[in-house]
Amino acid sequence: MLEVLDVSKIFPGVRALDQVSFRLQAGEVHALVGENGAGKSTLIKVLTGVYQPDSGELRYDGRTAQFGTPMDAQHAGISTIYQEVNLIPLMSVAHNLFLGREPRNRLGLLDENRMHRDAREILAGYGVTADVRRRLGTLALGEQQMVALARAVMIDAKVVIMDEPTSSLEPREVETLFGVIRELHGRGIGIIYVSHRLDELYQICDAVTILRDGKVVHTGKLADLERIRLVSLMLGREMSEVRREGATAFSGAATGDTGAAPVLRASGLTSRRKLHDISFEVRPGEVVGLGGLLGAGRSETIKAIGGAYPLDSGDVQVNGVDLKKPTTVRAVRAGIAVQPEDRKAEGIIAGLSVRENIALAVLPQLSRLGLVSESKIDAIVEKYMTRLRIKASSPHQLVGDLSGGNQQKVLLARLLATGPKVLLLDEPTRGIDVGAKAEVQSLIDELAAEGLGVVLVSSDAEELIEGADRVVVLRDGVVVGVLTGAQVTTEDLMSAIAAGGNE
């Protein structure tokens, strides 16, 4: 149906795609996998007309095709849902859904009533029940993604490309998404599915194409491919090695010293409507997971501790010293480092270099009388680039040009440079490739072993369970359970979330 033959795409210094051939059959869910930088994004951009291939052929519906612009591809029936939601946050949900195709009444004016009615009906099929007149930006990220999906499917699509559609979805929403995918599948629509989550691939995909370093290393039926083999093909590692390391890079050994005094103590955190009397402690060397569904208050809890979310009451103590109304400045000074969920919006500064990003929070220590010392910055940047294995052409490369995994590492380097006592990580491995994910996970282990207290939020249950020594489960801003020791299992986590709810 949609096919590329021997396509190559060369960027200055990189052969992003090297003689790649890929074929999507009608009514097939085709997984496209590979580490970041393997060429997945480039291939998608070639398929959707964002890039023109340097050589090779693009075939669509049996004919040779050429998409000069993304618009051409859309008109031909190829819809794409990107990793980050590409909608307009200030416009209403309905407007976003119908953007450019608004229903009109007889006078040629916008027919708002019909638009709202249609939007409600369409979105109900995607499990979105929010008022369609609300501004899109006020919806949860997962719901926004559903709106994006609904929009993509509405455009009479024959091919739908999904670039990590579940990275910001909760398990329940993933189920809804899968329902939609199965329905599309039934209607003979071809789907290209990009994801780092293996469980999902095996659940929903028929075929798989694995890219590595711009080349296709495997293509075929997914059912015929053993999971461990898939990972090893992707990483280019030996299978025995993958087996030994397990699915995540966490050691699984409990590192928390249960006798020590807590390094972080949050007590009675309350913020209007979002958080209600949340209390927990983190001991040095301990990784405490925060579990729960989207909107349970995990990110808010982390931000409140870091001074970036207003609290009505509650105390935050670091090593027994009260923070007294945390502000970001005070929190960092006390040794709290927050890695926010939204890396691009709140984490990195894309227009500055790797070097400036890493040194940002510790400039006063790297300067005298307000003048920065370039050599001191170089030393600290060098140290963390080596330690975290940050891959950049030079420390002066702009962070915005790096892959997601490396951006995340730069962000972690900035946090570590402040010499924190507690690390609060909100989705540290979201949207980064398998290799970087493993590196970040083992780094978390390593840091905990060095005596840092870590709070981990992850919607990847496997990551949460294997990474955390203890899991505090939240629901609607309330602590509904704490899993310790042998209870830290996926089943216990699910039942704790379910037990707390009345749905």
Added chain:
Amino acid sequence: MTTQVAARPALNLKGLPQYGVYLAILLLVLYNIFFTPYFLTWSNVRIQLIQVAPIVIVALGMALVIGTEGIDLSVGSVMALAAALIPLYLGYGVVAAILASLVAGVAVGFINGVLVARVGLQPIVATLALFVGGRGLAVVISEGKLKDVRNPDLIYLGSGDLFGIPVLVWIAAALVLVVAFLVRRTVFGRRLLAVGGNRPATELAGLPVKRVLITVYVLCAVLASIAGLLSVARIQSSDASAVGLLIELSAITAVVVGGTPLTGGKVRVLGTVAGALLMQLVIATMIKHNLQPSTTEMVQAVIILIAVYVARERKTR
């Protein structure tokens, strides 16, 4: 037909946002050398430099504010306030008068900064308040009258020479160096760029964002008040209703033409100076060739459009 695409030789515009302004200056200077009589005389160069100096000084502050993704419309009013205060305090000596005008700058900048950083107003709205109110206050202070300034020390600042170069130009050059140093070498400079690049991220990194913003607006207003008092010194009179009129537009133009993006996170100090020089040269060239001021304005508009077009960020990568 296949999608075989040959490598097309594209016009390389990569260096244009950065160096285009210097190229334009070079071309304009060459043109003038050949076609404008008396262009390359010392007295002409002198006049051009003296005229451009206040714009450069104001534009430096503007560049800093724009670097934080802000804008400061109140600079012209700050100049007027500074100008209005000079005759009032000149009785206590030159130093007192200069201090008074600088204090006015600090005060206005502080208000702007607080409105932007703490109250959370958008910079264009926050500074609009003092753009309107500041000049009004200045006219009230000066009782709406034009006042002659006859202090020899002050006149020296405005019309004197040091080593054959006007003092005014020395001061502007010194301020350029100070601001360039501030941006490149100091903690404050790095923080300023970080705030402009991504404010929420900078805040979460534990940086004193509000303090940085307030400082930036104070610096901008102080630079404007320096420009104001130098204008008084140069024309040897203080007219609160005329000093610095529309200079905010010249300053923003200089910054933009100089290659500093309005989206923040980047400050080009030398580019800003070059931007101011370019606009000055354009105006001078037009005047020398007897073109109407209205024509000059249209040419300026075209230059601004070209600068913005060249500097625009590519949407796709």
